[in-house]
Amino acid sequence: AQRVTQPEKLLSVFKGAPVELKCNYSYSGSPELFWYVQYSRQRLQLLLRHISRESIKGFTADLNKGETSFHLKKPFAQEEDSAMYYCALSLTYNTDKLIFGTGTRLQVFP
Amino acid sequence: GAVVSQHPSRVICKSGTSVKIECRSLDFQATTMFWYRQFPKQSLMLMATSNEGSKATYEQGVEKDKFLINHASLTLSTLTVTSAHPEDSSFYICSARGTSGSSGYEQYFGPGTRLTVT
Numbered sequence: 001a002q003r004v005t006q007p008e009k010l011l012s013v014f015k016g017a018p019v020e021l022k023c024n025y026s027y028s029g030s031p032e033l034f035w036y037v038q039y040s041r042q043r044l045q046l047l048l049r050h051i052s053r054e055s056i057k058g059f060t061a062d063l064n065k066g067e068t069s070f071h072l073k074k075p076f077a078q079e080e081d082s083a084m085y086y087c088a089l090s091l092t093y094n095t096d097k098l099i100f101g102t103g104t105r106l107q108v109f110p
Numbered sequence: 111g112a113v114v115s116q117h118p119s120r121v122i123c124k125s126g127t128s129v130k131i132e133c134r135s136l137d138f139q140a141t142t143m144f145w146y147r148q149f150p151k152q153s154l155m156l157m158a159t160s161n162e163g164s165k166a167t168y169e170q171g172v173e174k175d176k177f178l179i180n181h182a183s184l185t186l187s188t189l190t191v192t193s194a195h196p197e198d199s200s201f202y203i204c205s206a207r208g209t210s211g212s213s214g215y216e217q218y219f220g221p222g223t224r225l226t227v228t
Contacts, residue, residue, distance in 0.1 A: 043219050086153065086154070101153060102153045
């Protein structure tokens with residue numbers, strides 16, 4: 001079965017520290033992976049997708065098919081990065097239904 | 111950018127009554143909308159996929175007769191929770207997928223509806 005695992009419920013770092021939010025997926029085919037972010041009292045929004053291979057707000061994520069991982073990284077965390085981060089797996093190229101991980105809350109302390 | 115609205119944002123209803131939640135894509139057409147449920151401090155669980163002009167596709171374990179979905183136009187999908195019970199209390203979130211062009215195929219999420227059944 002398709003599954004997305006985010007092992008950390010909470011990740012706390014100080015401002016300026018590197019951040020890595022872990023995401024592992026289970027899917028036999030070729031997945032499309034996303035990171036969504038939900039800031040306090042705001043709706044869920046797309047942060048980045050693996051096919052774009054871009055950096056958004058300093059965040060990057062590389063798909064590692066061998067390790068079935070799609071970890072989200074940022075070299076220097078900012079206080080405004082504090083939010084809930086969800087890794088999601090889509091089973092088709094055209095963003096069909098999404099399977100979400102349980103989410104990781106990132107807290108960045110000053 | 112593409113915007114999705116939900117109405118109401120909060121609703122309290124009595125056990126046994128039905129409540130309708132609307133999901134609208136404001137500036138783009140969405141042939142496909144998705145309904146999720148989110149329990150406190152938990153992830154989003156897909157309930158059903160709503161396709162304009164056809165029947166919704168429900169995920170395993172979701173009662174289609176309890177959670178009625180109607181997607182009558184390219185900008186509106188509704189979720190009706192029938193004969194609501196306290197265990198239906200949750201945060202319901204919809205998303206809309208663009209058809210192409212500027213909105214692409216990305217899913218855009220609504221702000222959610224908090225349902226409390228007393």
